[in-house]
Amino acid sequence: MKEKILLKNMRIIDDSSERSGDISIYDGEITAVGKDLSDDGANIVIDGRGELIVIPALFDMHVHFRDPGLEYKEDILTGAEAALAGGVTGVLCMPNTKPAADNAEIFEYVREKAKNTGVDVHQVGCITKGMKGEELADFEEYKRAGVLVISDDGRPVENDGLLAEALRLSNGNGLLVACHCEDLAIIDGGIIHKGEVSEKLGVKGMDRESENKITKRDILLAQEENSRIHICHVSTKECVDFIRKAKQGGVKVTCETCPHYFIYTDEKLLTRDADYRMNPPLREESDRLAILEGVLDGTIDCIVTDHAPHAKEEKADFLTAPNGVVGLETSLAATLTELYHKDRATISEIVNLMSTRPREIMGLDRIRIEEGVHANIVVVNPELEWTVVPEKLHSKSKNTVFKGETFKGKVIATIAGKTFRYYETV
DSSP, X not given: OXXXXXXXXXXXXXXXXXXXXXXXEETTEEEEEESSOOOTTOSEEEEOTTTOEEEEOXXXXXXXXXXXXXXXXXXXXXXXXXXXXXXXXXXXXXXXXXXXXXXXXXXXXXXXXXXXXXXXXXEOBOSBGGGOSSSBOOXXXXXXXXXXXXXXXXXXXXXXXXXXXXXXXXXXXXXXXXXXXXXXXXXXXXXXXSSHHHHHHTOXXXXXXXXXXXXXXXXXXXXXXXXXXXXXXXXXXXXXXXXXXXXXXXXXXXXXXXXXXXXXXXXXXXXXXXXXXXXXXXXXXHHHHHHHHHHHHXXXXXXXXXXXXXXXXXXXXXXXXXXXXXXXTTHHHHHIIIIITTTSSOHHHHHIIIIIHHHHHHTOOOOOOSTTSBOEEEEEXXXXXXXXXXXXXXXXXXXXXXXXXXXXXXXXXXXXXXXXXXXXXX
16 A cells, blocks of 8 residues: 655754655655645654654664674664664665675675665675785676775775775776774784773773874875775774864865764773774773764764674673674764754754765765655654663664663654654654
8 A cells, every 4th residue: 555644743854954844755755845734645644743853864874784694693674674763764884794795796685685675775895805905806896786885894904005006996986985994913902992991901902093093094095096085983083183184185085983982981891891892992081072073073074883783692701792883773862962962063963964974975865855756754853862772672683882871862753765664652
C-alpha cells in the first residue's frame, strides 16, 4: 500500500533557514509543504504542536558496517537500522572488511545488500591493494563502480610515495583521499592516550605525536600535489591547528571529528572499561576544548561517528579489547545536548555539520525540503530527555561510549523515500 504521511505543525529547519508548517508525503515523495494541509487520506499523521522539528536527514561519512566478513559484529542490514534510528540516511563505509574492499565484486555486494534498507550506503575503496600498503589499487575500476572516496582507514598509508601518487591521481579521477593519521611506529602497542591517566593505570599509551606527525605529512603531500585531502577523526589540539592554518593557506583539506572527542576526556578510562577505548583515543581537556573550538569556528567540517561495532566478549578485557565504539544512534542527540542546548550552535549549524557539509565534501546533492522531491527527512524532539541503554540499540554490538548518559534531543521518525521508521510516541 502506498503510504500518505502528514507532518503537521512542525518547525522545518535546514542549513540556512527556519519556517513553520506542514509536510505532506505520498509514496516517498514530498507532495506539499505549507500551512494547514489537509490530512484527508493520510494513514500516518504526526502532530508536532510547534515543538517538533523536521531537518534534512544526516549523512555519516565514517562508519564500519563490518560486512563482508565480520558480520557477527554488524552487517549492512543492522547497521542501516542503527543509522535510521539516529536520523542517518546516508553513510560512508570504511574498507577494512574481510576481504578488504578493493574490487568491484565487493562494491556490488554492498550495493545489492543495501538497496532496500532506506540508507544510501557508499563503500570506500582501499588506497592500496588489500590495505597492505604495497601497491595502489585499481582506481579506474573504482570509478566504474561508482566509488567516491578512497582510504586505508584503520591504518595509514606509510609509504610517502604511494600516498603522493594516490593524491596526484585524484586530481584526474576525482576520488577523494581520506586519511587515517597514525604513525604505527610511535603507537607501538599503546592502547589509550599517553598521559597522566595511562601512567596511573600502568598501561602503554598512544603518544599524540603519532596523529600529529602523519596529519602534518599528509597535509604537506596534498599541498605539494595541489590535491583534495580529508583527514579522518581529528582528536588533538595540534591537528586542529595544523588544519586551520592549512585551510588559511589554501590547502584543499577537509576534516571530521566525533562527538566523544568534544564531550569526553581520557579520564573515562580510569574505570578500566574497554567501551571507552577507540582509535584515536580520548585525550586531555585541552584537546577536547580545541576540538570543540574547531567544530564551532568551521575548522572541522563535519561531525561523524566512526561507528565501530565489536562483540561483547571482545570488549570484555580492558587490555586486549579492540578499539572502537558504536555511535550512529547517539550522534545527533549528543551533538544537540553539547552544542544546541548549551547555546554553542544553532540547529541550522548542526544540520550543516551533520548533513549538508558531508554530502558536499563527497560531491552529493544537499537535501531540500520542498514539494516534488524525494523525502529524506528526520523528525526530532529537541527537548526530549532520554538515557542511553545499550541493550536497546539497534546495532548488533552495544559498545557505546555514551552508555548511561542522559541526552536532550531524540529522533522521533526517519523518512527516507518509502522507508518510514517511527521511534517514539509524541
